[in-house]
Amino acid sequence: MTRSCKAFEDLLQQAQRPVLGHLIRLTGSIHAAQDVLQSANVTAMEKQYAFEEGTNFVAWLSQIACNHHRNQARKLATSSSVVLVDDQLHDVIERRHRERVEQNRQRNNWQRLSHCLDQLPDHQRELVQRFYLDGQTLNELAEMSGRKANAIGQALHRARQRLVRCVQQTGDSTDAEFLSDHPLSQPTAETP
Structure with a gap:
């Protein structure tokens, strides 16, 4: 061959x-x-x-x-x-560690935010509670209080500003960044 x-x-x-x-x-x-x-x-x-x-x-x-x-x-x-x-074990451990760190960060942020909510005057705390946590609209809050929706929006804006200042004073800048991304700092389209 x-x-x-x-x-x-x-x-x-x-x-x-x-x-x-x-x-x-x-x-x-x-x-x-x-x-x-x-x-x-x-x-x-x-x-x-x-x-x-x-x-x-x-x-x-x-x-x-x-x-x-x-x-x-x-x-x-x-x-x-x-x-x-x-x-694989290392990946599982690393992922679980990141989850714990994130859970601790969120728990600390919520505790700080809760402390700052307690520092608000009663009328602002009630507005924040009803608008952000209970889901009431500006119009519903206006009807209930006998005020205009614009006035309610301004009051919510002032409450948010107080919360931001409080969080900045009680924590570092990363906590203030958390608050700026938090739903309490993001009003709905109704808010002026």
Whole structure:
């Protein structure tokens, strides 16, 4: 069986696209498929005289590539199984830690905000309670109090300003940022 290296290289070149497509479907990644194909090409060049002329070259190269993929998968499974468990455990611990930090931050912010709400005059605290927590509209508050909706909106604005100042005095700037994003600082479209 004499075959020129040029003829084999031509067969190898023609097989690249179909074998790569097969490997992409197998691995789910173009980069992983390219790596496997490169390894398969090296093996094919080393064993080129084992290929029987007249048989399907693409199938021959695909089999070599599949064997490389299986070997890589086995190596990865045995060498990284402990690492994967450790990585997953680390991710769970890290996520839980971030959740706890966020819960503590929110609890502290609510405590600070609650303290500041207690510092408001009774009429402002009642407006804040009814508008933000009970969900009453400016018009409903105006009807109930016999005042205009504009006046209620201005009173709510003043209450928010007092809350912001109080939070700034009792906490650091990040707490004031929290308040600016908090629903109590965002009036509905009805508020002037």
